[in-house]
Amino acid sequence: MxxxxxxxxxxxxxxxxxxxxxxxxxxxxxxxxxxxxxxxxxxxxxVPGAAMVIVVDDDERVLMMWRHRFIVDRWVWELPGGYLDPAEDAMACATREVEEETGWRPRHLEKLVTFQPMVGTIDQENVVYIARGADYIGSAPDINEAERLGWIPLDQVQELTDAGAIVGAGSISGLLAVLLLKATGKL
Known part of the structure; x- marks a missing residue:
């Protein structure tokens, strides 16, 4: 060939x-x-690949973490997620990260979007999943990950993004994909 x-x-x-x-x-x-x-x-x-999850509840709210990012020295809302361990399946990583970081176990995950955060410089595939609902498993969120958790109404995502409270590429990419699903009646 x-x-x-x-x-x-x-x-x-x-x-x-x-x-x-x-x-x-x-x-x-x-x-x-x-x-x-x-x-x-x-x-x-x-950089190793990463996976994150948009957990949407029945009231069209999204589970997010309020955390400090020292590189940009800002407090921001982010989706739960993290790096894949070597040879780890992205969906398994996504589930593990939600549980570790929030204390919630996401229900059935579906791949929503895959993206490269800085295609001209960084080689890192990011996969965002959507979970419609989650079950609290009784463990407290990791204090090293977030100050607090919040169920953010989808209708507030644009306002929070405009205000600079949601800035991460993964969070914005995933939330835009969910808002498109909502706008087309597929959520």
Whole structure:
């Protein structure tokens, strides 16, 4: 079998050298060439995949966590979720993360959307699931994960996003997908 021919707009990768390799990320610099011959170095961050869940209850509210993100030094609402362990199934990760972070066990999960957070720099697939309902399993949420939990009405998502209280790519991508389901009557 022959390789597919290179497309006119495809970049050429001449090599990649690792700068740092840690448990959760590999930072490297790639030597790349544009189609017009310009050559430069591009930072590349390779991170394990992540999974998160939008738990929607019967009142069209979403389970979210109020937490501090030190990198942007802000308090924000986020969906529960986290990194996949090596060889872990994304749906199993999503379920585990909701339980660990919130004390709620999501009911039947369905894949909602998959996205790359920064496709030009970061290699990380993110999968967002939707769960229609959850059961409280009696464990307190992890204090290292969130200050508090909240059931946020879907009708308040736009207002919270506009106010800068929901900023994470995963939360925004997933919530927009759920709002589209609601708008089309498929929620």
């Amino acid at each position: 022959t390789a597919e021919p290179k497309r006119a707009s495809e970049w050429t990768i001449h090599g990649e050298r690792v700068i740092d390799d840690s448990r959760r990320a590999v930072l490297s610099i790639a030597d790349v060439e544009l189609p017009d011959g310009v050559r430069f170095e591009q930072y590349v961050l390779r």
